[in-house]
Amino acid sequence: MKIHEYQAKQIFAEAGIPVPPGKVATSPLEAYTIAEELNKPVMVKSQVHVGGRGKAGGIKYAESAEAAKVLAQKILGMDIKGLTVKKVLVTAAEDIISESYVGIILDRATKRPVIMVSPAGGVDIEQVAKDTPEKIFKLAVDPEQGLRAYQARDLASKLYRDMSQVRQAADIIMKLYKVFWDVDSSLVEINPLVTTPGGNVVALDAKLNVDDNGLFRQGDIAKMRDIDSEDPAEVEAREADLSFVKLDGSIGCIVNGAGLAMATMDLVKRYGGDPANFLDIGGSSSPQKVLSAFKIILADPNVKAILINIFGGITRCDDVARGIVDAFKEFKPEVPVVVRLTGTNEKEAAKILKAVNLPAGETLDEVVKKAIELAGVERE
Amino acid sequence: MSIFINKKTRTLIQGITGRDGSFHAEQMKNYGTNVVGGVTPGKGGTKVAGIPVFNTVAEAVKETKANATVVYVPPAFAVDAVYEAVDAGIKMIVCITEGVPANDMMKVYPYVKAHGARMIGPNCPGLISVDEAKMGIMPGNICKKGSVGVVSRSGTLTYEAIWALTLAGMGQTTCIGIGGDQVIGTNFIDCLEAFQADRATKSIVMLGEIGGSDEEDAAKFIKKYVTKPVVSFIAGQTAPPGKRMGHAGAIISGGSGLAADKIVALNKAGIPVAGSPTEIPVLLMEALKTKKVAKSTAKKPVAKKAAAKPKKKVAKKTTKKTTKKK
Numbered sequence: 001m002k003i004h005e006y007q008a009k010q011i012f013a014e015a016g017i018p019v020p021p022g023k024v025a026t027s028p029l030e031a032y033t034i035a036e037e038l039n040k041p042v043m044v045k046s047q048v049h050v051g052g053r054g055k056a057g058g059i060k061y062a063e064s065a066e067a068a069k070v071l072a073q074k075i076l077g078m079d080i081k082g083l084t085v086k087k088v089l090v091t092a093a094e095d096i097i098s099e100s101y102v103g104i105i106l107d108r109a110t111k112r113p114v115i116m117v118s119p120a121g122g123v124d125i126e127q128v129a130k131d132t133p134e135k136i137f138k139l140a141v142d143p144e145q146g147l148r149a150y151q152a153r154d155l156a157s158k159l160y161r162d163m164s165q166v167r168q169a170a171d172i173i174m175k176l177y178k179v180f181w182d183v184d185s186s187l188v189e190i191n192p193l194v195t196t197p198g199g200n201v202v203a204l205d206a207k208l209n210v211d212d213n214g215l216f217r218q219g220d221i222a223k224m225r226d227i228d229s230e231d232p233a234e235v236e237a238r239e240a241d242l243s244f245v246k247l248d249g250s251i252g253c254i255v256n257g258a259g260l261a262m263a264t265m266d267l268v269k270r271y272g273g274d275p276a277n278f279l280d281i282g283g284s285s286s287p288q289k290v291l292s293a294f295k296i297i298l299a300d301p302n303v304k305a306i307l308i309n310i311f312g313g314i315t316r317c318d319d320v321a322r323g324i325v326d327a328f329k330e331f332k333p334e335v336p337v338v339v340r341l342t343g344t345n346e347k348e349a350a351k352i353l354k355a356v357n358l359p360a361g362e363t364l365d366e367v368v369k370k371a372i373e374l375a376g377v378e379r380e
Numbered sequence: 381m382s383i384f385i386n387k388k389t390r391t392l393i394q395g396i397t398g399r400d401g402s403f404h405a406e407q408m409k410n411y412g413t414n415v416v417g418g419v420t421p422g423k424g425g426t427k428v429a430g431i432p433v434f435n436t437v438a439e440a441v442k443e444t445k446a447n448a449t450v451v452y453v454p455p456a457f458a459v460d461a462v463y464e465a466v467d468a469g470i471k472m473i474v475c476i477t478e479g480v481p482a483n484d485m486m487k488v489y490p491y492v493k494a495h496g497a498r499m500i501g502p503n504c505p506g507l508i509s510v511d512e513a514k515m516g517i518m519p520g521n522i523c524k525k526g527s528v529g530v531v532s533r534s535g536t537l538t539y540e541a542i543w544a545l546t547l548a549g550m551g552q553t554t555c556i557g558i559g560g561d562q563v564i565g566t567n568f569i570d571c572l573e574a575f576q577a578d579r580a581t582k583s584i585v586m587l588g589e590i591g592g593s594d595e596e597d598a599a600k601f602i603k604k605y606v607t608k609p610v611v612s613f614i615a616g617q618t619a620p621p622g623k624r625m626g627h628a629g630a631i632i633s634g635g636s637g638l639a640a641d642k643i644v645a646l647n648k649a650g651i652p653v654a655g656s657p658t659e660i661p662v663l664l665m666e667a668l669k670t671k672k673v674a675k676s677t678a679k680k681p682v683a684k685k686a687a688a689k690p691k692k693k694v695a696k697k698t699t700k701k702t703t704k705k706k
Contacts, residue, residue: 111486111490112486126635181483211483213480213561256536257535258630259535259630260536262590265616267656278623278626313505343543363658364540364656
């Protein structure tokens, strides 16, 4: 799960990491009030879950509270890479001497948290990694022993020469490492970490992603989820306990298991169609889940055919078949539906599906081709 | 022959009184697995499907001499169950539980390793050594005894591939689902190494998906150490970047973990990648034939060079064919 910059800064601030003062606003008037309270020039920063906000014109400098109001007016409602800005962070503008980068990621290869620092901050770190990898310094931390102060100091010394700044940065790295563990994070990032004319080291930006698997014990953070910034269909699917990702194609897919769901999408593409979604109904096979899946997919006007692919192991095909029959009764789908149910209780399932005149039990490749044909997709 | 588990493996089931645990205890037992006991704190002395239940793993090990365990404990307690198994001296731990926090896994992984134990999963379907034993939730009826080793990051996609092999008359030795999470206890390389060492396994199927670089690492490993034919399949070619595709580990982040990159790496190592699960047995048969030709001609030292050439050509052909179809 992603949280916004203003939320991440709140967590950082609570952990003792220095961040510029600021507050979030949802209206130009609110932005004005916050800027007035801060009583100095501010930055007005759009809060959307996407990178490159600055380039898109979603981050602006305001000399006065009046200017902040005008800018907030402009930025609120702005579209950045398909997302509408609904909130702006109004935060004190800092004079910047230098910009660097500090981040911690969960590294799959070493199965450890890896701290990355770079004196080349304020830019896309992936680009730095590509162009000038020698400017990135990494440390894989032993999760059982934790981060040692000397290690943090060592990393900080890659960023600064001034000993006071090294100490400040080392302290920030130690605290960031603690945040990483405390909130079940999969990524924390300060880009840029800046130095001010007064010699202070400050986190000018903040990014924090939370491991979805850790949310059950992160009540306060789970509440930070911004449903407004997500696709409504994906929100609905999550509430129905389905794994769902919206895509642009015309073949709606209902599958059990994530790997098979991906493979089914790939086959649709391979045979000349385009999948409308990724959807995994999961291991248990309650008819209700099939019903929810139909509802979500049928709401997508792009969908021209629905493809159901179930490999029954633990999932019982007859349960899914019952769900399909219920869905036909409730939604009376106008688009063609193609079904493949194989495995546990497939014979019972075939009988149930006869009630709605749906054949089942063909091979995967066949049903995919048929769905594409029925959707009227022109073959390349 | 098989890898990791066999008829003799003495298996415990942690969380045996739960909904999933009790159901699969019976399934495992029916498959012929040597299930010697179950563990649920506070339920010691009872029985599930005729299997004795103990309060602690240590007690179960003492009474039954169990040497393996399957964990069906909910995510909040699953890692604790793994620690308990390790501390009781168990060397083979299969964790089925989905939703285990990655941070917990980062901590328990080195602990498992340091105690010389193996952990498979979490978020995995477990494994089957065909006609010998099954630990986990894979449907046993789709497998057939044979000589193909199957390793996968997925669940139902694995079943699909196994079923395609079985229909084509190509039976299996052991089928393993290593799990779809970011941090897992056993990776592709561990399984490839074991399959390479297993005499009964003559060929290997490896099913990967987007996210991470395990497939790329496996490709390098195969090129260097695996002499048995390997065929692969990679799911998620149509997955958009930055979105978690069901599995916690199935995500393209920062331009890495792409299916296309994995396919290129595998092809580079001479491993054919199937365009559809049904194509897997076809490619595997081709690879096995080529291998045989290469082997029989290789007996004469003079013919060695000649034998190596056609082998390469065929490998290239398969690569071309698969890319064309995509």
